[in-house]
Amino acid sequence: MAEVINIDIQKTQNSRIETLDAKNIPFGKLYSDHMYIADFRDGAWGNSRILPYGEILMSPASPTINYAHSIFEGMKGYRSVNNELLLFRPIDNFKRLNVSAERMCMPQIPEEVFMEGLDALLKLDKDWFPDEPGTSLYIRPILFSKDDYIGIKPSDKFDLMIITCPVGAYYSEPVSVKVETEYTRAAAGGTGSAKTAGNYAASLYPALLAQKQGFDQLLWTDGVHHEYIEESGTMNVMFVIDGVLRTAPASDTILHGITRDSVLTLAQDFGMEVEEKAVSVTELIDAIKTGRLTEAFGTGTAATIAQIKSIGHNGDLYELPDVPSREFSNKTLQYLDDLKLGKIEDKHGWIYKV
Ligand SMILES: Cc1ncc(COP(=O)(O)O)c(C=O)c1O
Numbered sequence: 001m002a003e004v005i006n007i008d009i010q011k012t013q014n015s016r017i018e019t020l021d022a023k024n025i026p027f028g029k030l031y032s033d034h035m036y037i038a039d040f041r042d043g044a045w046g047n048s049r050i051l052p053y054g055e056i057l058m059s060p061a062s063p064t065i066n067y068a069h070s071i072f073e074g075m076k077g078y079r080s081v082n083n084e085l086l087l088f089r090p091i092d093n094f095k096r097l098n099v100s101a102e103r104m105c106m107p108q109i110p111e112e113v114f115m116e117g118l119d120a121l122l123k124l125d126k127d128w129f130p131d132e133p134g135t136s137l138y139i140r141p142i143l144f145s146k147d148d149y150i151g152i153k154p155s156d157k158f159d160l161m162i163i164t165c166p167v168g169a170y171y172s173e174p175v176s177v178k179v180e181t182e183y184t185r186a187a188a189g190g191t192g193s194a195k196t197a198g199n200y201a202a203s204l205y206p207a208l209l210a211q212k213q214g215f216d217q218l219l220w221t222d223g224v225h226h227e228y229i230e231e232s233g234t235m236n237v238m239f240v241i242d243g244v245l246r247t248a249p250a251s252d253t254i255l256h257g258i259t260r261d262s263v264l265t266l267a268q269d270f271g272m273e274v275e276e277k278a279v280s281v282t283e284l285i286d287a288i289k290t291g292r293l294t295e296a297f298g299t300g301t302a303a304t305i306a307q308i309k310s311i312g313h314n315g316d317l318y319e320l321p322d323v324p325s326r327e328f329s330n331k332t333l334q335y336l337d338d339l340k341l342g343k344i345e346d347k348h349g350w351i352y353k354v
Helices: 064-068 090-103 113-122 199-212 258-269 281-289 327-340
Strands: 033-040 043-052 070-072 075-079 085-088 136-145 158-167 175-179 218-220 235-241 244-247 273-278 293-301 304-313 316-319 351-353
Touching: 033 113, 043 113, 064 136, 070 090, 070 199, 075 235, 085 327, 090 113, 090 258, 113 136, 113 158, 199 218, 235 281, 235 316, 235 327, 244 258, 258 273, 258 293, 258 304, 258 327, 281 293, 281 304, 281 316, 293 327, 304 327
Parallel strands: 175 218, 175 304, 244 273
Antiparallel strands: 033 043, 033 158, 070 136, 075 085, 075 136, 085 351, 136 158, 235 244, 235 293, 293 304, 304 316
16 A cells, blocks of 8 residues: 555564464464554644554553543454455444544544554564464454543543454354343443443443353343344344344444444345344244244354354243254355455455455
């Protein structure tokens, strides 16, 4: 890419690349050698730099620590079959970060500050893209307040950071989910569609309760009547009922998933009928009981598609159809996996080459 910004690069003298064993990657514990940082100070972005990965200093009065004045993104990079480094829809992650920034009173990030920093970081740490089948490089951009002022107001100073970590072959076992009818992830007018820190902290307690009951994750319902299915953990949720692909509309109470958008686009390509209309719990259970529900799955960056094997509601557990029988989601997962590894043509312009 034609460079517009100046990035100061300070390379590590102590690379940890020797500790990367692509066959055995501990999840979320091993970070690549470098990190990208850009500052927002006095109303302008600057001081773009790449440093050795390491700890950062924060004031104890930081609004990030005190008030979760922080947003983030999550995306993945892959080493292709031709040994190229490919990212899946990074511009859409960049745009969503700016959508979250607007909602959380944070400055907009210019595209070059994000994309050139990302590109330079990944080129420098190219050896951290693992090469075993199913592995990838997880990329975590973060934007947070760097003020040292304890009053509650929009901050003035921010840091954009990007860190990366290799992740192991991710095969998601089919999950068992519980319809949440007491706690709420997001309410209309709240921050549900922003990828902001507090949403995730608030979801830990209800998720823990469900895990104690033997479930992997929650199926969040609307905050008013707990009747309409919204999303699940870090995934959007889709069902095939009467041959129609159904998912909740992209409202302000769900995260507008990039995988969600990709799966909906592919469904249309595959000639499948799509309806962005929330499924009610009553409708869902009726469709399971009458055999009209043929597929249920989550969509997200972590697993791309995670099959749902059973759904718990009010003490009852409903078993769903066998995973191999699920034609649409299996075909879509295969397509996206092939695309991310550069095995098939990129018809939608979703792949970015580092
Ligand atoms: C709450 C929530 N919903 C859905 C998703 C799926 O979004 P994406 O497909 O962009 O990873 C995520 C993950 O980012 C999430 O955190």
